[in-house]
Amino acid sequence: MRVDGRDIPVTGSLLQPLIRRTSDIIRVVLAALWVGVVVAASLITRPEWLALERSVSNIVGFLNPDQSNLVYLVYGMAILALPFAILIELIISRQWKLLAGYAAAGLVAGLLLSITGTGLSAPQWHLQVPDRLDTFLSQFLDDPRWIAMLAAVLTVSSPWLPTRPRRWLWFLLLAFAPIHLVVSTVVPARAMFGLAVGWLVGAVIVLVVGTPALEVPLDAAVRVLARRGHTVTAFTVLHPAGRGPLVLAAAIDGPERELIVELFGKNQRSFGALRQLWRWLTFRTSETAALHGSMHRAVEHRALLAIAVGELGLAAVQQVAVAALERGWMLYAHTMPRGKPLDETSDDELAGVWKSLAALHCAQISHGDLRPAEIRIENGATLFNGFVNAEFGASDKQRQSDVAQLLVSTTAIFGREAAVRTAIDTLGEQTVLTAASRLTKSAMPAGIKKSIPDWGEVVAAARDEVRKQTGQDKIEAEQITRFSRNQIIQLVLLIGLVYVAYPFISAVPTFFSQLRTANWWWALLGLAVSALTYVGAAAALWACASRLVSFRNLVIMQIANTFAATTTPARVGGLALSVRFLQKGGLGAVRATAAVTLQQAVQVITHISLLILFSVAAGTSANLSHLVPDATVLYLAAGVGVGIIGTFMFVPKLRRWLSNSVRPQLQEVLGELGDLARDPKRFSVIVLGCGAITIGQALALWASVEAFGGGASFITVTIVTMIGGTLASAAPTPGGVGAVEAALIGGLGAFGLPATIAVPAVLLYRVLTCWLPVFCGWFTMRWMTSKDMI
Numbered sequence: 001m002r003v004d005g006r007d008i009p010v011t012g013s014l015l016q017p018l019i020r021r022t023s024d025i026i027r028v029v030l031a032a033l034w035v036g037v038v039v040a041a042s043l044i045t046r047p048e049w050l051a052l053e054r055s056v057s058n059i060v061g062f063l064n065p066d067q068s069n070l071v072y073l074v075y076g077m078a079i080l081a082l083p084f085a086i087l088i089e090l091i092i093s094r095q096w097k098l099l100a101g102y103a104a105a106g107l108v109a110g111l112l113l114s115i116t117g118t119g120l121s122a123p124q125w126h127l128q129v130p131d132r133l134d135t136f137l138s139q140f141l142d143d144p145r146w147i148a149m150l151a152a153v154l155t156v157s158s159p160w161l162p163t164r165p166r167r168w169l170w171f172l173l174l175a176f177a178p179i180h181l182v183v184s185t186v187v188p189a190r191a192m193f194g195l196a197v198g199w200l201v202g203a204v205i206v207l208v209v210g211t212p213a214l215e216v217p218l219d220a221a222v223r224v225l226a227r228r229g230h231t232v233t234a235f236t237v238l239h240p241a242g243r244g245p246l247v248l249a250a251a252i253d254g255p256e257r258e259l260i261v262e263l264f265g266k267n268q269r270s271f272g273a274l275r276q277l278w279r280w281l282t283f284r285t286s287e288t289a290a291l292h293g294s295m296h297r298a299v300e301h302r303a304l305l306a307i308a309v310g311e312l313g314l315a316a317v318q319q320v321a322v323a324a325l326e327r328g329w330m331l332y333a334h335t336m337p338r339g340k341p342l343d344e345t346s347d348d349e350l351a352g353v354w355k356s357l358a359a360l361h362c363a364q365i366s367h368g369d370l371r372p373a374e375i376r377i378e379n380g381a382t383l384f385n386g387f388v389n390a391e392f393g394a395s396d397k398q399r400q401s402d403v404a405q406l407l408v409s410t411t412a413i414f415g416r417e418a419a420v421r422t423a424i425d426t427l428g429e430q431t432v433l434t435a436a437s438r439l440t441k442s443a444m445p446a447g448i449k450k451s452i453p454d455w456g457e458v459v460a461a462a463r464d465e466v467r468k469q470t471g472q473d474k475i476e477a478e479q480i481t482r483f484s485r486n487q488i489i490q491l492v493l494l495i496g497l498v499y500v501a502y503p504f505i506s507a508v509p510t511f512f513s514q515l516r517t518a519n520w521w522w523a524l525l526g527l528a529v530s531a532l533t534y535v536g537a538a539a540a541l542w543a544c545a546s547r548l549v550s551f552r553n554l555v556i557m558q559i560a561n562t563f564a565a566t567t568t569p570a571r572v573g574g575l576a577l578s579v580r581f582l583q584k585g586g587l588g589a590v591r592a593t594a595a596v597t598l599q600q601a602v603q604v605i606t607h608i609s610l611l612i613l614f615s616v617a618a619g620t621s622a623n624l625s626h627l628v629p630d631a632t633v634l635y636l637a638a639g640v641g642v643g644i645i646g647t648f649m650f651v652p653k654l655r656r657w658l659s660n661s662v663r664p665q666l667q668e669v670l671g672e673l674g675d676l677a678r679d680p681k682r683f684s685v686i687v688l689g690c691g692a693i694t695i696g697q698a699l700a701l702w703a704s705v706e707a708f709g710g711g712a713s714f715i716t717v718t719i720v721t722m723i724g725g726t727l728a729s730a731a732p733t734p735g736g737v738g739a740v741e742a743a744l745i746g747g748l749g750a751f752g753l754p755a756t757i758a759v760p761a762v763l764l765y766r767v768l769t770c771w772l773p774v775f776c777g778w779f780t781m782r783w784m785t786s787k788d789m790i
Contacts, residue, residue, distance in 0.1 A: 001235075003219045012237025014216045014246065022243075022270040024207040031200035038196045075179045078172055082150055086157050089165055101156045101209050109152035109201045113145040113194055144194030147176070151195050155202025156209070216246060216263060220325045225250065225333060228321050230259060243271050245332070256335055259320055264330040269295040287480045289391050289398075299330045305365070305390040306334070312363055314356055316376045316383035337385045339378030343413050349377050350414055354426035356382035357406055366394030370405040371447040372413060389445065403427065403435035405448060407462045412452045416465040424469060433470050437478035439463035518707045523764060526703035529696050530769045534558040536692025540602065541578060543685040544595040549585035553789060557581045560784055563777030566770060575600070577781075580790050590664055599686070606690040611722045614715055697721050697769060701744070704765040708757045712748060720747035741766065 001008050083106070090098055150173055158166050176191065222232045231253040238260075239247040245262040252259055272295060279288050292298040303322045309315040320333040342353065353375060360367065367374070368389025376383045391398055403423070410419035423432045439459050449455050467475050538554040557578070565574025575596055582592035648654045698718035705712050712720075721744070741762055748758040784790045 001218055003222045008218075008222060008232055008234060010218065010235045010237070012235075012248075013240060014218075014237065015210075016241040016246075016265070016267060021207060021210075022267040022274070024203070024210075024267075026270060026274075027203040028200070028207055031196070031203040035193075035196040035200050038193050042193065075175070079146075079150070079176075082169065082172060083153055086153055086161075086169060089161055090157060093160065093162070095157075095160050098157065098160055101205055102153050105152035105156040105198075105202050105205050106149040108205075109148040109194075109198045110145045112197055112201065113148045144190040144197075146194075147191050148194035148198035148201070151198025152202040152205075155199055156205050159206065215327060216241075216265070217325045217327060217329050220329075221261060221263065221331050221333075224321055224323045224325070224331055225252075225259070225261075228333075230256065230320065230333075235261075241265060241268065244268065249336075250333070256320075258336050259333050260317070260336060262332045263325075264295055264299060264332070266328045269328070272298060282481055282483075284480060284482055286395065286397055289389070295330055296324060299332050302387050302390070303332060303334075305387045305392060308363075308392060309360065309365060309384060309387065309390070312359060312365075314360055314382070314384055316378075316385040337376055337383075339376035339381075339383050342372045342375040342377065342409065345377045347414055347418060349380070349382070350410060350418060350422045351426060352377075352380060353382045353406070353410065354423055356384070357402060358427060360384065361394070361399045361402070364393050366391050366398040366402050367405075368398065368401070369445050369447045370402055370409055371445075371451040372409050373451055374447075375406075375409065386447075400435040400438055401443065403432065404438035404443060405445065407432075407435070407439065407466070408444065408448055408452065408455065408458055411462040411465070412455075412458045416461045420462065420465040420469050429470055432466060433472065433475070436463055436466040436470075436475050438480065439466070439475070440477045440480075443478075443480050518760070518764065520707070522703045522707035523768070526700040526707070526765065526768045527772075529699040529703060530773075533693050533696035533700075533769075536689040536696060537561075538689070539692075540686045540689030541582075541595065541599050543682050543689065544599045544602075545582055545585075545587060545592075546595075546682075548587060549582060553585075554581075556780060557784065557790070559773060560777045560781035560790070562770075562773040563775075563781055566774050566777075577790060581784075584789055599690070602686050603690045603693065606687055607694055607722060610691065610694050611719070614718045614722070694718075694722060700769050701761070701765045704768065705748070705753070705757065705761040707764060708761050711757055712751060712753050716751045717748075720744060720751065723747060 001010050087099075087102065090102065154169055154173060158170070161169070173195075176195065218235065225232055230250075232250045233253050234251040236249045236251075237246070238249050239245075241263070245264045245268055248261045248263070250259045250261045251257070272292075276291050280291065292301065300322055303319050306315055306317060306319055310318060316337040316339060317334040320335065321331060322333075323331045325331055342349075357367075357370075367384055367386070368391065369386050370384075371386075374384060374386035376385060394402075407419060407423060410422070413419075420432070439462055441456055441459060444455065444459060452458055463475055467473075534555055537558050538551060542549065542551050542554050561574045561577050564577040578596045578599075579589075579592045582595055583589060587595065648658060695718070698714070698721040701721050702712070702714050702717040705717060723743075744762045744765070745755070745758050748762070749755060753761075781790070
């Protein structure tokens with residue numbers, strides 16, 4: 001590189017990696033989303049859009065026919081001349097290399113819009129001017145290929161065009177829709193699609209080819225440093241530009257022999273804005289600092305914090321320059337960090353590290369990113385570097401975050417016992433205990449996660465050591481995010497509940513009209529029997545857990561379990577909730593999972609046994625085809641099963657998971673089954689509890705049938721309940737909604753029950769056994785969460 005007559009060598013690549021060009025990636029994503037919106041609007045709601053466009057056109061279309069034709073002609077000629085204007089502008093600015101991208105964008109956009117079901121469709125453009133000029137122009141103005149080519153070449157050329165011409169060209173192209181509305185013409189959907197596709201093609205080409213923002217203004221950086229008295233003789237790239245800045249080591253002929261130069265471009269600005277937005281959305285307001293209005297302010301803030309820390313004698317660097325460069329770049333230069341990194345020092349320096357942090361906090365300054373690389377030791381003094389997330393006038397929470405981060409860093413280097421003991425001796429037990437509530441994965445910044453191997457285990461070790469040295473039974477984690485994991489799960493479950501309840505809600509008016517003829521005493525009996533199933537389920541799980549948890553709380557948990565099980569496919573939410581409850585009750589993870597698995601195994605065995613018993617007792621040959629899935633479904637289920645088995649056989653991680661996680665639980669279940677054989681009392685409680693679930697559901701359905709006049713025996717209804725429930729349990733819908741109703745109605749019909757009785761009876765049965773318990777389960781689940789029972 002030659003600057004002011006001097007040759008300055010540059011070692012390393014200055015080009016930003018393709019996957020780190022944030023601004024260009026955002027442009028591609030937005031263009032792809034716009035294409036999706038246009039396609040969805042055209043296919044789904046096109047009639048509504050046409051009506052809206054006509055309505056708007058009637059309101060704003062104030063021109064008479066002659067005036068409309070004149071506007072159309074003027075705009076058509078401008079659109080026809082637009083690509084040539086862009087080409088002339090590029091030639092005037094001598095952007096010769098961009099001509100290839102210009103041509104490629106136009107050709108690709110035109111070809112994509114020429115693809116039809118029978119191949120490529122050539123444009124029907126007649127260059128011979130007809131008698132009517134508007135007819136000649138309309139063949140371009142209404143052709144999606146021409147619009148797509150314009151959008152593509154303008155997108156590719158825009159970064160290289162001067163600001164004023166670029167704005168006018170985009171205004172001219174985007175005036176397409178308003179012009180059509182003013183002249184009382186409906187905007188062609190195909191033209192809007194061409195505009196979206198052209199933007200997407202241009203955005204992709206810009207991502208591949210690059211923009212002027214990728215050109216690093218090193219010559220301007222050299223001149224800025226020279227004005228500060230530092231003559232640059234060479235540059236060495238230490239870290240290429242990515243999410244963070246381009247970091248270079250500058251050899252200097254001046255007061256310092258070497259400087260660190262950090263350069264921030266438009267892509268760093270885009271990523272920084274996205275990161276600020278993400279933190280604002282996900283973290284509580286008290287956990288985030290004030291948003292920076294621009295990249296200039298962010299870099300300036302960092303430099304000012306470094307100066308403030310330097311006045312305390314705790315900064316590892318001195319600031320040299322902060323300046324805005326051309327093409328939207330920012331320069332931040334400082335001296336090389338003094339001292340040795342923390343991980344290259346001995347345990348004797350640990351106390352000084354904590355004292356320096358206390359001094360920093362006394363000055364109302366928080367660091368925000370105390371990874372080992374940002375902490376340095378020089379002649380026994382602790383110095384800090386970085387200051388990207390530093391704040392002046394730090395809040396208590398920000399200072400607590402610093403303590404938690406330093407606990408993790410020092411634990412990783414010096415061991416947890418020494419790190420925690422030194423922190424307590426320096427800051428006090430209460431300060432460390434309060435900060436320990438932030439020893440969670442979500443509270444750790446990205447710098448610590450990247451720089452410390454197995455950082456999750458280190459965080460857990462530090463929290464456990466604080467608990468041990470302070471004599472606490474448990475350290476409650478502080479919620480720093482806007483939404484906790486439980487809140488997100490409950491929100492997802494609630495959305496699932498609304499989704500699965502919609503078909504039922506749509507049938508409510510008809511169902512309520514049929515309820516007028518129902519016998520409410522039978523309905524009350526069905527509700528009472530349904531409630532007894534929760535006692536049976538609780539008794540079975542209580543016995544499976546060796547009577548180590550409260551039976552009363554288990555009954556309450558079964559109500560909450562209804563909500564969790566109904567709003568998730570295959571009732572996995574209910575199983576997870578049962579495991580969580582047992583763990584909170586004092587059982588280990590393996591033991592709790594084994595207890596739930598044991599109950600499910602006995603439930604399946606009991607269910608099959610009762611099905612065989614009642615089938616023999618029924619002695620019927622009724623047509624059960626309504627209960628048998630289609631052959632395609634059976635083949636599909638078999639194929640999925642074989643695929644899952646093959647995946648577990650050939651994927652090493654899954655084999656290890658089977659060996660390390662599933663196998664111990666399976667051995668636990670088999671051992672429990674062996675113990676059950678030697679404990680008849682416990683075995684009887686589990687079997688009776690599981691049987692009560694199946695028989696109780698059958699009784700509830702039978703009572704619902706009787707409420708609408710009856711016509712089916714209890715044995716028949718029991719067979720339908722067990723067979724229909726079993727087949728519908730494989731349904732992918734949460735709670736088996738739709739599948740359960742269809743299976744039960746079909747089963748009752750197969751045994752001769754009229755549809756006028758079967759349909760309302762099944763709906764009443766689902767209200768008694770599903771929907772009423774689900775709504776009760778939602779409040780029960782929230783109550784148990786507040787009591788820390790799940």
